[in-house]
Amino acid sequence: MARIVDKALICPVLPVAPMALAVHHPGMISLFAVALVLQPVAAAASAVQPGAWDVSSKVVDLTLPGVPGFLIRMARGKTKAERKQLAAGQGVEALLAPDPKAQCRIESQSVADGRYAQTLACPQKKGTPVRIVRTGSYDATGFAGQAIVTGTTPKGALRIILEQRASRVGG
Secondary structure, X not given: OOOOOOXXXXXXXOOOOHHHHHHHOOOHHHHHHHHHOOOOOOOOOOOOOOEEEEEEEEEEEEEOOOOOHHHHHHHOOOEEEEEEEEOOOXXXXXXXXXXXHHOOEEEEEEEEOOEEEEEEEEOOOOOOOEEEEEEXXXXXXXXXXXXXXXXXXXXXXXXXXXXXXXXXXXX
């Protein structure tokens, strides 16, 4: 029998309704939501101008054991866009920081010479933390990169690949 599970987790970059997956597989919502709760990455501190930025995360591929194939197919290709405001003096580090509600820990981070890389560990309600590895490039006009989310669910290995992009849209 399908049931709705905890709606408390925030998922600002999830391009499909997380509850669609949770209705069919209650144990999957916490993994899926935590894995995607992160804010997309933006350009380097010295090259980033203050103002409004459009950031987006697109689901390129995902493997969620136990989730019906039609839900997986619905999620692929979906994009979640978000408007972010960068204040004067803030740099990429401010935009690299994960949402505090996700309680993710930054394991490593590098932003230099037009490239960025970040590794995060994000706790789950049950089980080992989800690992998120982000890499990409940036310039004064924005960034383009990839986030790979991996973890373990009660039904097997989780893997989600996101394409992330950002561009400045105004002051």
